[in-house]
Amino acid sequence: MNVIPGVDPEDFSVTSETEVRTEELLINMGPQHPSTHGVLRVVLRTDGELVLEAIPHIGYLHRCAEKIGEKVTPRQFIPYTDRMDYLAGMNMNLGWALTVEKLLGLEVPEKARHLRVLIVELNRIASHLVAAGTYGLDLGSFTPFVYCFREREKILNLFEAVCGARLTYSYITVGGLMADLPSGWLDQCEAFLDQFEPVIDDLHDLLSVNHIFVKRTAGVGVLSRELAVDYGCTGPVLRGSGVDWDLRRDGDPFYTRMYRDYDFEVAVCRDGKYPQPSPPVPTEAVLGDCWHRFFVRMVEVVQSVRLVRQAIEKYRLAEGDIGQPIKLNQKLPPGEVYLETECPKGQMGFMIVSLGEAIPWRVRARSSSFCNLSVLPELCRGCLVADVPAIVGSLDIVLGEVDR
Amino acid sequence: MSIEEIFQHLQEKFGEAVRPGDFTSIDPWIEVGPEAIADVCRFLRDNPALRFEMLHCITAVDYLEVDEKKAAKASFVPHLELIYHLSSLTLRHRVTLKVMLPRWRDDHPGQLPRVPTVSNVWKTALWHEREVYDLSGVEFVGHPDLRRILCPEDWVGHPLRKDYQMPIEYHGIRAR
Amino acid sequence: MFSPITPAHYLFVGIVLFVTGMICLLTKRNIIAILIGVELILNAANINFIAFSSPVLFPKRVPPLVLDGQIFVLFVMILAAAEAAVALAIALHFYSRFGTVDVDQGDELKG
């Protein structure tokens, strides 16, 4: 067991309230554990294989992003947003850039808008690929993980060609984007999409409709619609519970106007059916279980591919430039602004409180994984030890975003 | 539903406890008295015309100018603000609530200001309030498990306060 | 160099097992350790059965007592397995009731 400074591993104030029965075992899952997706620590009170209580302990990756935000200008803060959800840096960049733009009352040119959609949706595909792959890994299936990472690598190659970075892009910036696409990039991207679409079916075969996979996920960790909303769960976790809510369609007008002329479906189960093309829902699956949470992401990938294809077309036709980044030390107007965007993990919200200086007075990052993770104790109560990785994986958390 | 109508509803029910904030800013807000916040939130959630099912975020902003020269010219008196962002998934509207708090309860430095918890209205507040308690130092009365969440349990101070001093060392690790 | 193995050799191994099993039974207080002692004693008996029915140790005997010995060993084994299952069930029950596996501490006779 790990020894953490200042914390007695056997002393948990929450558990000591209830009588510890003789057969019970207190197990420390994490912070170093293969399937906690980072440095999450979950203390499990178990009776044999039965989990009586799961208490998440977070903060191992806390990097004081909000405090740093009070010391740097908005453009300087962009690299820090990359490091929140490091699997979807572009989406984080976009959220922050839009928030600052909302404060400044800035609108980017058409070309930049389409390019943003293109990049962000590509990143959503990449992030969902990691989610699907690692979820397979959580359930003991290694091969889908490699397939997913192979496809993700291709997206990262595209990103590298765009901005030179493979993980922390800082590409989307306040007022536009850092650079235009290199020549021939769009063709490469289209070639990738053509090649990628059949791979989704492979992944469905290996995971979504695989009998063992369904047995492991269907009916496990059922999150009811009410509970999901109560816990502020967002993104695929919320939609997995059957709530038809996607900020790209239902969000702040300042955000939804980015997608105004795009055609896509929200990945949610309506009358037992998901947007086509997708395999049918297995009969064992209950709305809100791990299988649905996983499947929403797979369906979203298809929709994102659609969006990327549209964005490519629109970008090709668009006139003008990709926007001018604001000055590094541009003075911000006084005021408060809060904006949430639909990131792969859920709704990522940024808030800026400005007193009229170049440096914000207060920066707040409302993280989707943070809220999604907070529902873990509810989901894990009464499950088996083997279900804990299945549930944690289906929530698809990134600890960089949880701890910020 | 516009912010004015929401305010109307609240005014009828709670009277003096809610005050109009700024309806013209980018994100219009309503000010709520600290003692009424839990009731207001419950009303906002349960009223069929409002139905704010989701609490997005609780933010604490510390208004304090540490630099004494600038403090004289500051546009505010030192205080803490709690900002609640709510939305309704069914009625598709949003609202922002603000609670003004003193920086310290009864102006005794070290005594955390108190505010009723909303964790019994929205479960998501369980963690958000812990985070605010941890980083900004607000005590939520009635919270079932108010512990630090991001900082270690034996951390001293509340880092997002403007007058926060980083400790010199923490368990033998140099911090400053 | 070695003298040939006779049934007496087997008997001596049986004696060692029997005596150690006996000591185990008497000295241990853990319910499972007691069970282990019983297993040893049963095995001591089995060794004797096998020794006296062995076609190797009694190559010339007619008729061979082969089947009797082996079949009784089989019976003993099956009974021992059943006994272990029941004893283990009792041990678990005992443990969940008294919180210990020390037989001396569970001396109350209440239902």
Next chain:
Amino acid sequence: MAQWLSDWLTLSPQWEWVAYLTVALLQAVILLALVMTAVALATWAERKVAGRIQDRLGPTRVGGRFGWLQPLADGLKLFTKEDLIPANADAVLFRLAPYLSFAPVFGVFMALPFSDGWVAHHFNTAAFFILAVLGLEVFGIILGGYASGSKWSLLGGMREAAQVVSYEVPLAFSAMLPILLAGTMDLVAIGEAQRGWFWNWFVFHDPFTFVAFWIYVICAVAGTNRAPFDLAEAESELVAGFHTEYSGFRWSVFYMGEYAAMAAVCGLGVVLFLGGWNGPIPVAEWLFGPASSTSPIVNFLSQLLGAVNFIIKCIIGVVFMISLRWTLPRPRIDQVMSMCWKYCFPLAALAFLGATLWVLMLPDGLLGQGHPKASTCEQSVMVTVERIETP
């Protein structure tokens, strides 16, 4: 052989035991070398097959294009790693556990025939002996899990105990069918009973043996603790289960045990169901004539051909198990247990019953072509009955 050695060294009779001991040790070393080769090949195949399944190459550097020497490199790395013993562990048992897990598997190869004449020791209850010895492997794993002093290891050990003890039952039941058909537990005799074309193999004997074969496959995978039944180590749940605290050489001994067990259950399955050393086409009989060949060279060649047949079948089995591991997700422990008791065990019992009836009703097979030795058991019953009835 011992006799020959003793004669050659002209040992006096009272020192003859030295010759026996030497020969015994020599045979043990040969067997160990054989097992270790199988293990090394299996690890190499594991990495290579995994690579191919996952659209990559697998090892390519050590030992030429195909990474032949990768097991050696892995072994060297593991030998040089620090051997950690946790402070909480029971040091004696912790050290003992890997060997307890490996030794029984090694013992299996003692009774496993590679061809009709090549077997280290000819037991007349070989099939049963192998099943029994394979079941001992579990104890090393339980002990390792318990002695590590870690809760993850303990959970892994308990899972292993529950799983392996349960799966032994349907495993033994499905292995019973070929025993029933051949009327003996002697693996050499069972192999010989499947001589001829491949439809003489017991897997194709009747529908029930076909079902039993697949039950055997499932239970063999579960019994050797291989994915998708690797719940005792389940890296995503229990960190690494029973071997969480092991490192370096001891860890590798656990792994040798696992791979050797894979080879062993494949070997047993091949002899029981897949015709053992008999090829799909009776080439050996055409080439070398009947088994009782006189010439030692011809005999040797026919044995060699049989062994090659046997090993190829084993390799196919091992590769099948490896590809299972890299394809399927892992079921949950309660699902694994319910699969054993709700599906495998009743099916195996039914198959056993069905095969018995099949032999009684259709002693000559469905097409009347007959099975070479399928009625042996029945004959022995008849013989015994006759003997009893004729005073």
Next chain:
Amino acid sequence: MTGPDGMAILFWLFAIVTCGGALVVVLSRHIVRAAVGLILSLFGVAMLFLLAGAEFVGAMQLMIYVGGTVVLLAFGVMLTARRPLLPLSTTRDQWLAAVLLACPLTVILVQAALSYAPTDSVSAQVDAHSGVSTPVGMLPVTPARLGMALLGFSQDNHRPDGGEVSHGDSGYLLPFELISVHLLVVLIGAAYLARREVPSGMTPRDNQGQLQ
């Protein structure tokens, strides 16, 4: 392994393993170590059975005793040990009582063993080099014979030369049936005893009982 010397070597090897294991059981202070001692001891016994020509029983010993019973014991140890490696405490009185009882017992048993006059085992020496030859008219003990005996066709009842048969003797059918019934009863009893209540506040899930 054939030949008297080979047999002797193996006998001594496994006798030492058996007795050593038994000593470990008595002398160890940890219950798990005692279980390991038991494993060694039972394994040695199984090997002695094999040496004595009882191959089926030896394999059975491995499967049922070592693979089944002791695993069951180990399971019990794990389930009942609050902490890993619970030490066993033994008082001096208990040792005294044990020694007082064990010493005379040993003397008596050794006396009995020594006084046993091997009537025909000496003749084993005759076949020194041909190994263990099966006497004429005697079938090897195959599982088939054991199985037939259990079903009532016992060959021990006949002279190998086809001599007299004691009529009315049904082999071991009766004990076999008794054991079957016994096993059934034990199975039900054990399941009844070991069943446990579902923790309060938990909904019982499928197959919960099997997790133990």
